[in-house]
Amino acid sequence: MPNEISANYKRVKGIEDKISIASAYTYWIPASERRVVVAARVTPQPSPAPTPAPAIPTTPATTPTPVTPAPTPKREEAPKPPPTITPEKLLEAAASKETTATAVAPPPPPPVTPPKPSVITRPEPIKKVMPKYPEAARAIGAAGKVVVKVVVGVDGKVKSASIYSTFGNPACEEAALAAARQWEFKPATKDGEPFEQTIQIPFDFKP
Numbered sequence: 001m002p003n004e005i006s007a008n009y010k011r012v013k014g015i016e017d018k019i020s021i022a023s024a025y026t027y028w029i030p031a032s033e034r035r036v037v038v039a040a041r042v043t044p045q046p047s048p049a050p051t052p053a054p055a056i057p058t059t060p061a062t063t064p065t066p067v068t069p070a071p072t073p074k075r076e077e078a079p080k081p082p083p084t085i086t087p088e089k090l091l092e093a094a095a096s097k098e099t100t101a102t103a104v105a106p107p108p109p110p111p112v113t114p115p116k117p118s119v120i121t122r123p124e125p126i127k128k129v130m131p132k133y134p135e136a137a138r139a140i141g142a143a144g145k146v147v148v149k150v151v152v153g154v155d156g157k158v159k160s161a162s163i164y165s166t167f168g169n170p171a172c173e174e175a176a177l178a179a180a181r182q183w184e185f186k187p188a189t190k191d192g193e194p195f196e197q198t199i200q201i202p203f204d205f206k207p
Contacts, residue, residue, distance in 0.1 A: 123185035131175035146176040
């Protein structure tokens with residue numbers, strides 16, 4: 001066939017030109033050109049004795065670790081009802097508490113001496129000035145009592161004066177204040193020491 005390509009080795013004989021080796025009837029290679037490999041006879045050697053396998057060290061048996069079983073969950077118990085408290089139990093508890101408290105009560109504290117009360121004396125007047133009856137009050141026939149409150153200082157003199165009570169006549173009130181400011185006293189004392197004190201001085205007004 002025109003599309004076939006054929007090639008033969010030069011040592012192969014019996015193949016005509018342009019005839020492929022597949023279409024040849026017979027073909028050969030001359031003996032002088034053959035390449036024959038003759039295998040030499042090999043005397044068998046005794047096989048070496050097998051090497052014993054190394055001994056595997058035996059590991060002593062280990063005691064298995066005990067397995068702790070998982071704890072069994074506790075069953076929740078229903079809450080117990082509170083105990084019933086009777087009046088008898090309350091009385092017994094109170095009596096027991098009182099007996100215990102009496103048995104272990106600490107000794108009473110030593111008596112405390114109360115403080116000595118202070119000795120106070122009132123101011124004593126050593127100079128009195130009486131008011132004059134005002135003509136304005138006389139003209140209308142006014143009569144009554146005016147009480148003046150004064151503060152006596154440590155020196156015995158009046159430091160201030162004010163109306164404590166009155167019958168309502170301004171002229172008599174002015175006369176009472178003017179007279180009270182001129183009073184002098186032996187000052188009040190507290191535990192022997194002078195101190196200020198407030199007193200009231202009454203004045204009577206009559207026609």
